[in-house]
Amino acid sequence: MMEFDYxxxxLVVYxxxxxxxxxxxxxxEEADMLLVQLAPEKLILDLNDVSFMDSSGLGLVLGRYKKAKAAGIDFLVTNCDRRIIQIFEMAGIERIISIEERITNK
Amino acid sequence: MKKRENILETKFPSLSRNESLARSLVSAFIMQSDPTVSELSDIKCAVSEAVTNSIVHGYKEQSGTIYMRIESSSDRIIKIEIRDKGCGIENIETAMQPLYTSDPEGERSGMGFTVMETFCDKVRVVSKKGKGTKVVLIKKLSPKEL
Known part of the structure; x- marks a missing residue:
């Protein structure tokens, strides 16, 4: 499930x-549709309310990063908890994608 | 000597919505052993990867049946078997390499087995081409505080 704010x-996708x-x-599908419709300069994926993520999340983030990069859109993933960061680090994607850890505890 | 404490055997169709069902079943079972939050998350994630592999790779998103068996023992070892009768894995060693995916178009990250190996103490894969795949996940829970 997702919501967005532009x-x-x-474009912030929650x-x-x-x-x-x-x-x-x-x-x-929804995120890619928004990218086409709104043609933003910056795409931010906000993962604050993600309760579970497995390696499918890696594919999702990498896929959006590639799309954004190809279109010259800045890309950022924000509000990730420790476990999500751990999964990103397994694939080493924090070396190519800007990833911000969640600061406050939920 | 270790003694089996509990066991759950189930099967379900290879529908992607059953990935969360498998996680919920495993969670409910493991909760009886009073795991830490981190141990529970580790196991849920590893199970999600194995079930997704059966759906995406084993059955290639076609209909099939996934068999899951969870066992807990008195020495706090959790053993989970996830089995399918799908197409099997041709080369297990290659399939288990980080970032390897047989389906790059599908936005799979190729990290499923790496996630399983990171979050479990042991991962065993048995597969036969055309017959199916069995993944065995072993997780040792930390001792209970008295």
Whole structure:
């Protein structure tokens, strides 16, 4: 499930609930549609309300990063908890993608 | 001597919505052993990877049945078997390499087995081409505080 907020060229996509192979497909389709419709300058994926993520989340984030990069859009993943960061680090994607850890405890 | 404490055997169709069902079943079972939050998250994630592999790779998103068996023992070892009768893995060693995916178009990250190996104490994969795949996940829970 996702919601979004668009202002001054920045598109923030808030992903909620579980990110697995089942949910990733819908999130991917909706996010890609927004990218086409709004043509933002910056795309921010906000993972604050993600309750679970497996490696399908890696595919989702990498896929959006590639799309954004190809279109010259800045890309950022924000509000990740420790476990999500751990999964990103397994694939080493924090070396190519800007990833911000969640600061406050939920 | 270790003694089996509890066991759950189930099967479900290879529908992607059953990835969360498998996680919920495993969670409910493991909760009886009073795991830490981190141990529970580790196991849920590893199970999600194995079930997703059966759906995406084993059955290639076609209909099939996934068999899951969870066992807990008195020495706090959790053993989970996830089995399918799908296409099997041709080369297990290659499939288990980080970032390897047989389906790059599908936005799979190729990290499923790496996640399983990171979050479990032991991962065993048995597969036969055309017959199916069995993944065995072993997780040792930390001792209970008295």
């Amino acid at each position: 202002s001054q060229g920045s 992903i909620r609930g579980d990110i697995d192979h089942h949910t990733a497909k819908k999130i991917r």
